[in-house]
Amino acid sequence: MNTPALKVTVLGCSGSYASAGGACTGFLVQSPQANVWLDAGPGTLANLQDHIRLSELTAIVLSHEHADHWLELPVVYNAIRHYVLCEPIPVYGTIGTFALARNMCEDIEESFTCNVIKDKSSTVIGDQEWRWSRTDHYVETLASRVEVGDSSMVFSADTGPEWDVTQLGPDIGLLIAESTFLSHREKEKILHLSARQAGIMAEHANVSHLVLSHLAPGEQPSQHLQEASEAFAGEISLACVGKEFVA
Template sequence: MGLSLTVLGCATPYPSTDNPCSGYLVSHGDTRVWMDAGTGTLGPLQQHTSLEALDAIWISHLHADHSADLLTAYYALLFADVERAPIPLYGPPGIADRLAGFLTNGPQRSPIEDAFAVTELDDGHQTAIGTLRLTTAAVEHGIPAFGVRIEADGGSLTYSGDTAPCPSLVELARGTDVLLCEAESAEKTPDMAHHTPEDAGETATAARAKRLIVTHVGRFLTPQEAVTRAGTRYAGRIDYAAPGTTFTAG
């Protein structure tokens, strides 16, 4: 089986009735990575795999719509029917203490490390998870935030996370088979921290990406509007990251 991406959800900044927040399952062979754990994504994750079978979790940044279900996963891992060693968790600096700050309700810090084996990301971080190779790059979101390029068997998938247009994302996505790029903003503002759909098209064009999937579409846009607007700046294939859809790379 090739490199695949299953959309668990892509809503922002809160889940809708049929769309959890940002979360994706990246799979290749027997390797499975939960990429972003936004509000409501743990449920649909279990339609495709279990917490026991996950090889790792990768978190782009610590806004709740990309990380809140780490809190529910913590309870599943330590206080329910899940039996396994701590899940490798890759995330921004301070992720363990942020989780502990929410979960601790007494004199002793919650044992985050009993549930997660934490590795803090930095710009240029590289790691192998099963058959996958991950390269992380810092992006521009006003807080520590990262995009990731995932490669296996000659296929490549690049995920923007949340970010304004930036050279580091273009470089990370150079020649990628699939660019999963956020398109949250309906219009440009002076303090942009996201892509507009046109920006997503421009990033895909600049990176010479072979395919663009727009995700994290804001609530003042429809998915079709986002796809159409991105298409004014990118001539390749464009799809919307509809929940439940599986895409392949390579």
């Protein structure tokens, strides 16, 4: 079988904190010429190494400064500095994330090259074209779009319902959307999506395949699938650790 142009492997998908045996948010985004770790939530470092060695990472992308999305970085800092000894790995993240990371890594440039990204930033990582869009969340948070040839995926990161996914352009194959709660909590105005709102987002952008992630511990996955399917007619999956999706 041919290697897919763009493959995403779930390294962690628990919302806010990891449920038993789980891990917070993280994905491995692979194409023929790049291995990118997208969000480094607690628990994802161990799972990453089921697929690649740290020295094989092309880059790390961090959506925002909330702890459940990046706190493996200071651990990787030590791993590279003392054990792996590879060249510094490029890291893309917000100003706020780097401010926190610099406090936890004595000399961050020993292990990483730090690239600040913001709304509408773009870059090329190997054969992957990346673009970012600021979402509707409590701190500066960036959703990502990745393209390789005709394949494309979007990761919503954390967002409330006011962010418009089409800011990242048309023709999205795979949408990994957060789905923290069910719709009965929408009235609380929490800046996260319900499964219903994730479905509406997928329908609005006319994506091919919606993957629900970031369910809060205690949520019932089957109910999230049900709610999302009432708003979106296309293919819907639930993220779970180790699962692979082709964009």
